[in-house]
Amino acid sequence: MVEVLKNSWKLTDVRHKILFTLAMLVVFRVGVHIPVPGIDTQVIADLVAKGQLLGFFDVISGGAFKKFSVFAMSITPYINASIIMQLLTVVIPYLERLSKEPDGRKKMAQYVRYGTVILGFVQAVGISFGLRQAVVKPGVASTLIIALSLTAGTAFLMWLGELITEKGIGNGISLIIFAGIVSRVPVGIVSIYEYLKAGTASIFVVLVFLIVALVVMAGIIAIQEGQRRIPVQYAKRVVGRKVYGGQSTHIPLKVNQAGVIPIIFAISILMFPGTIAAWFPANKFAIWITRIFDFNSWWYQLMYALLIMFFTYFYTAITFNPSDIADNIKKYGGFIPGLRPGRPTAEYIEKVAGRITFAGAIFLAAIAVLPALLISLTALPVYYGGTSLLIVVGVALDTMKQLEANLLMRHYQGFLK
Template sequence: MINSLMSALKIGDLRQKLLFTLLMLFVFRLGAHVPVPGINNEVFSNLVSQGALFGFFDVISGGAFKKFSIFAMSITPYINASIIMQLLTVVIPHLERLAKEGEEGRRKITQYTRYLTVVLAFIQAIGMSIALKIAFIRPSLDQYILVSLTLTAGTALLMWIGEQITEKGIGNGISLLIFAGIVSRVPAGIIRTVEYIQAGTINYFNLILLVVIGVLVIAGIVLINEGQRRLPVQYAKRVVGRRVYGGQNTHIPLRVNQAGVIPVIFASSILMFPEQLVQWFSSGKFSAWYTTYFAWGTASHTIIYAFLIIGFTFFYTTVIMNPSDVAENIKKYGGFIPGIRPGRPTAEYISKVMNKVTLVGAVFLAIIAILPNFVLMATRIPNIYFGGTALLIVVGVALDTMKQIESQMLMRSYHGFIK
């Protein structure tokens, strides 16, 4: 990895892309320290430290949530808007036609996603302002509106930064923003762990156990992310004039973790909604009952969370890779899977294999997402928010970014050879 980065810095335009990406990430980290006006940061910081849900928010936002800065909501509204638009593309015929129109259609869908992001961000900002009103210096309608607009503007700015990185930098901008936010919390986590050891809260055995679990989780994430089932495909030879086309053997790669981290984010977003409602109406009997049995980290919440992740993994995998469309494309170009008839039998076979592969990835995602609860019981180290989901994002983004850097270096090597 280090050798690839050093080689990339020697290439002019690739070096410019890397420097531009670092500059945008610096702006992101700078904005994470710009506070929202009218908030008592000390009260808010104490409020965040009381709940695991708030701690997870703080990790994803790179500490911006605990400081209640302009980037406190992170890029979560944009991610939710993107997921919703992808799901609506399957349901709404107009969006489905736009998705098939090429670059122009995708540009319009991206524009719709931006509008939806602003709407979702404003709704989330209003809910956050009402739920956390105890941290307001002077609670009033004007203050609620000011805080909501500031948080919405911060999310819109993050969305723009992410798109600029994707267009002019290296890697996926949105993923890199989440990556930078999570990694920025590592030094604080190390310092806190050292303080726990010095205070006698934990011992070295707990720390070694945590490191071993972390290494095993990272190895498992790499294995699952890179794992795939290859379905062989053969294309018949075609004679056109004096030329022979086709006759080649290839394969369809069915990745074990085809959906990535999207099911985890979507399941978290759904479970956060009742959590926010409970915070708004904290004095009722329903709130007390929900907090007792379904609060973040309870057994009921963990089970529901795991099943939602498994369900969304199957659903999202089917959305992004439709077996019927794949079988139709294979048949259109004269291909077939050995031993399987083209058309519907091929679609059924692909669906059967994909379901088996997806089940492994779905169960793995669920285990990774609920891992912090079990790590806490095993190591007895409090406030472990840098759990499986964060590791899944960090490792996945790092692998994808390095692959993109290597592919661009390889492309430039071919260009140099041709010239």
């Protein structure tokens, strides 16, 4: 790997892309320390330290939420806007036609940007109301300043991510989340050391935690790269004196086709009741809702796992169309051995996809509830658990493949050989 990095560093354009990406990530880390005006950050830090869902969001934002900086919302409004646009593309015929046009992608990207700003502002206003105990001088003016600051920070991160994608290495939005999670690892190590020093945790517990983390990481890599390959045979065609086709290929069906999107959906839905209940701290029903939707409760974890499994099937169903795949195979003279083209092929692909989606759903649910399980067993504040590892490993693999492609184009042996 060292030799590969040396070879890539010798290539001027690849070196410039790597340096540009690193420079933009440094800008992101600097912005994490720019506070939002009118907020008592100590109150926010105390809320994050309680170990609720805010601890996880602090990890995703790279510590920006605890400091309540202009990047406190991270890039989540952009992700939500992208997911909503993807869902609407399936439902609204105009957007479906637009996605297939040559310049349609640019228009849809513009719609996602508008949606990001709108969702960001709504979320920022909700945060301002939900955390009003941290506002130094509560009022309409303070709420507006806080909301505009958070929205501007998210819009800047969106622009930064698109700039990295265009001029750097890897997907910019994913790398920003990756950098945020990785930046919290030293803080986690220091926290574990303090637990050891205070006698709260033993060396055996820490070793068990490290072993579990390594096993989970290996499992994530195996599932992320896992495929079910359906063989496809193309018939020979004679056109004049030339023979076309006759080759064999396959359809790669990924075990985890939905990625981390089901987890994001589930978190968004489960956050909503608790957020609304926080606005009425003296109400008995609101207190009951807060207790039920507590991140550490078994009831919350059960709902979390079931919602993730549901959204895994739901998202896979709307993004993966077996009928279209079967029609394309038939159109180009292909067939799956032992099956007739058309409907039997579509039914077979749907059956196989359903089976591997079940495995992917179980995997995502297990990864998502892992932090709560580790907290209950080890008493360590491991909010950078399975979901964070899933994001980090996925982004690292994608970035590595993109760098591999840049190297292979110049006849260098890459990482994956």
